[in-house]
Every structure is written in structure tokens, then in C-alpha cells.
Amino acid sequence: MSFRTEEKIFIHQNNYIEFKSLLKSLNAKILYPKRIVHSVYFDNYKSQMFIDSQEGSVIRKKIRIRDYPETKKNSFNLEIKISSIEGRFKKSKKIKKGEYDSYLKKGYLDNYYGKCMPKLEVFYMREYYLYKNYLRVTIDKNILYKKFKNSKKILKEKLIACEIKSNFSINKSLILNDFPFISHRFSKYASAYQKLYNVN
Numbered sequence: 001m002s003f004r005t006e007e008k009i010f011i012h013q014n015n016y017i018e019f020k021s022l023l024k025s026l027n028a029k030i031l032y033p034k035r036i037v038h039s040v041y042f043d044n045y046k047s048q049m050f051i052d053s054q055e056g057s058v059i060r061k062k063i064r065i066r067d068y069p070e071t072k073k074n075s076f077n078l079e080i081k082i083s084s085i086e087g088r089f090k091k092s093k094k095i096k097k098g099e100y101d102s103y104l105k106k107g108y109l110d111n112y113y114g115k116c117m118p119k120l121e122v123f124y125m126r127e128y129y130l131y132k133n134y135l136r137v138t139i140d141k142n143i144l145y146k147k148f149k150n151s152k153k154i155l156k157e158k159l160i161a162c163e164i165k166s167n168f169s170i171n172k173s174l175i176l177n178d179f180p181f182i183s184h185r186f187s188k189y190a191s192a193y194q195k196l197y198n199v200n
Helices: 013-025 048-055 097-106 188-197
Strands: 005-011 029-043 060-068 072-083 088-095 108-110 114-131 135-147 154-156 160-166
Touching: 005 013, 013 135, 013 160, 029 048, 029 188, 048 060, 048 188, 060 097, 060 108, 072 097, 088 097, 114 188, 135 188, 154 188
Parallel strands: none
Antiparallel strands: 005 160, 029 060, 029 114, 060 072, 072 088, 108 114, 114 135, 135 154, 135 160
16 A cells, blocks of 8 residues: 655636746646546535545545546546545546446445445546656646536636645655645535535
């Protein structure tokens, strides 16, 4: 099991060009072509994952199924992000279309949260960069939130989400020294839940 390092930076739309210029000055390379990402987030009937995220609980999870509707059709990843006392890590497994449909209909049984059903969907355009040959930088723009299977209410996130990640644990100061922006503990799921369900 390998623990990850993630640093999240949220910027306003008018700082996008500045952030891209910073990446260029740091010789960051484009890792993949930009693409639309779609995620379905799950939670139990108590919305305990949202509550744990808001409270910053030491042990918490996020469960989602991610796909790329325009570039990789019928390609689905079941992802479980785990925060624990030891650190953070992510489990990812490719699943077939039939499994995807089954999870959406019957839910996902988690050993910590119990039965979890699809709660909401998140869409965004993601850009991918590689920095220092071991740090991945992603920029998520045009973030949209909607309740699962409810297209009547679609909300747009005002901020742009930027993440700097590594597949191993490193000192976060090594990241923040190069990116003079304010970092935040932020979750797309939590932000979507707050906006869609009018929760503060």
C-alpha cells in the first residue's frame, strides 16, 4: 500500500492565466490531452461521508465511479479514497458497464459505511501536467454539480480546482514553495452536497 501526497489549491477564474504561466515557468509538461471527467459519488442514508468530510474525521472515505464520456466511452473506474491515521491512499479498479449499471441501481456495500447509494454527479474539464518528473498537476475547470438522475438543478462551481499530487509521501512545503497560492482542504463531493442540498 502506497500513501499519497495531495495539495489542493483553489483559484478564481481570473487567476487561471497566471497559474498556467507559473506552470510554464516551472517547465511543467502536458501529461495527457485535456478531457471531460464525470464522477458519480456514493454515500449512505445518513450522508456520513459528507459529515466526515466536513468534520475532517481522521478515518473517512469517498466512494465514486469515474468515467470519461467523450474520450473513453464505457470505461469506468471504481475509486475509493481513504484517509486514515497512517496517511491517504486510493484504491482504483476498472469495472465493466454491467457492473457500473448494477452499482447505480443497487448501490455499493462498504465495510465502514454500509450500503451506499449514488448521491450526486460532478462534471468538469481536466488538464494534466507533470512537474519535476514525479508531481502531477491537474486543473479542473467548468465544474458542474447535479443530484443523481436529476437534471433540473445543475449548479456551476465558481472556483477552479488545482491539485498537486504524488504517489508517495513528501513534505508539502516542497510543493507550496513553488505555488504561492492559498491552499485549502476541499472536496468536490462536499462542495456539491452543500450547494445542491443547501447545507452550510
